[in-house]
Amino acid sequence: MFCRNQTTRATVARGSALEMEIRRGKFRMSIFMDSSQDSDIQKKIDHEIRMREGTCKLLGACSQKDQALEASKSLLTCNTRILAYMSELQRMKEAQILQRATRRPSDSAPLDERLPCKGKVAISDLRIPLMWKDTEYFKNKGELHRCAVFCILQLGGEIHDTDMVMVDRTMTDICFDSTIIFQEACPGFELRMELYSCCSEDESSTGSASRKLASKLGSSLSRSSGKKFRSGLEPGGGSPVSNGGGAPLLLPAPSNSGPKYHLLAHTSLVMAHVQDAFRTHDLSITGNEECSYWLPLYGSACCRLVAQPRCMTEQMMSGRLKVKHLGGDSQSCKTTYSVLRGTKLFCYLQEDNVEAEVEPAFTIAINKETRIRATDKDPHGKAQSICISNRYGGEEVTHVLSAERREDTQRWMEAFWQHFYDMSQWKQCCDDLMKINVPLPRKPTAVMTKQGSLYHEMIIDTSDDIGTVTDILARRVKEESFLSHPEGPLHWMSLFGESPPPSHSLQGAGLSPHLYCRSPRDPGRHQRGQLSDSPGSPLFPRSRPRTLSLDAKLSSLRGRGYGSSPAQAPQPIPSCSSSTSSHSSSEGSTASETDSVPFPRSTTARSSLRNLRAKLDPRNWLQSQV
């Protein structure tokens, strides 16, 4: 009658006075039963509607392409969530009505049905390969056709979205780094994954010819007449935003403005796909080459889908038990505090040992091969006992458990039955505990505007070696993080020492022309839009990796008097050309490697030359420490 797994339903005891009153119609069931669930969903819907209003306002007000894309993505997610909550509300109301209509006095089946435990489902390392035509890959000129993509993942009532990723033809895969965890999943779950994309050209893709004309005319005429002109041409007649020319004009219906995402591909994952490893799944692709949001998908998605049922992670049952090991050398009976969790019954000598995380005295395996039955030693006696048999190798090992009271034994049997049921429902997820990695919260870094592709990552230049590039990248990351924290400490001003003064900076102020450090002192210009505006305009003379031909490199090196090669005939472990092994990796401890040279982070010509010599000499067999 009382079911452990239904936590949100109020249970009404059969034959109780309350039930009689309900049947007589004096009280409505909904007051006790489902109103809490209803108001829960209602609250969620209200929350999402407020989020949506805020996002629409943001969409209308933002001027930057990146912000518009992010806002549009949030809008899409909010809409999806609202739809999902509303349909769930609908379903619940229908179920209530059905229940009331068909409820019969003897009908208590729903309360007695055994339900499997819920669990957590996590999906991570989502990667979708792309299949560009080879002519596209190696095109070095021409504008980059970029798309903004993200994924919406839906399981039951929970909807999550991944971060947005910009994709262009230099990328071979779409990678989503986020790990998404769904808390309440049943074994029959269906995880629906939808990939949305929106093309983001440099010229506004949603602008019609008249709008472009309007903005051009508007900015070429004087300000006031330009404003009038623009509002005249604008179909909806919203008030134009008064900054520079070419700003997106506000439209009356909030859902029309801003970039629109379209569904590019989708797939559904179920429990059969759960595995503690990376698997590839098929994607169903909607859309064709003619669409603006098209990306050449290979047709599959690779990810790691794991599930942690509650029976594996939580204590399902605990209590004092007397355990006797039959058939062993010792027939002793131990009094233990036992905990049922996962595939084992842990028997501790004392209750405090559980919290103290001391090793249990012994563990009994409870898995699919285990057989459990209750024996009635003496019907008039104090308690029944439970027999647990396992086969280890060829032998059968039996333990006999007895509790202090009969009710306790009953509860233990019930717990074991429930546990077996859960394991049969969750199948492969109960073989072993699958780990879910919760990524540590990182400092939020802005999206790098220029993502190097694998093909551009081979840097061969005399002054650029890996150490330098790592420096540059590290500095760039720092710089990007300061972009979102304008009130950064001033010691990084030195990073911008080599930059040419940007033209629109505050020269008049008379201080150093560094845009970023000016903003804390000048509240007038302190706008996020301003900061992210200074684009990927490289502040360092060599921030973009270049590829040069190997021949050119070798000849220039030789010209420098490289002369005879170091001829380091590498010997097998461990002392092989260890100087070559110490290049590049910015990580790695030197403690364990006694013969390694400390990684050259400074760009001394000699060390970079040495490393390059090592890299370019085909006779070496490089080793890297990771």
Added chain:
Amino acid sequence: MSFIPGQPVTAVVQRIEICKLRQCDNLILGFSIGGGIDQDPGQNPFSEDKTDKGIYVTRVSKGGPAEAAGLMIGDKIMQVNGWDMTMVTHDQARKRLTKKNEDVVRLLVTRKSLEDAVRNAMV
């Protein structure tokens, strides 16, 4: 463990999960790799087939995360977190192992003793 062009590569693999260790600002795994399609395979002391350009484990630091996870010297790494490592350059391999935003790497590795064990078990 060598490959025949045109045929799928099959191997008996062991799954190894290494949790990176944080040392000051660096995340380390505690082993060294060698090999790659841009390297000379003839100098690989661990490979059976001297034309094998795969990524091999050349050193495992004592007490490091890799040793704790069961990685052994001479292992050939087939996959890292789902990414293939049988046809990559040395630098690409190093990059895939040292991503800063990942705390755990899951490798699929193969070694001769695994193949032998399976063969003997099937007899």
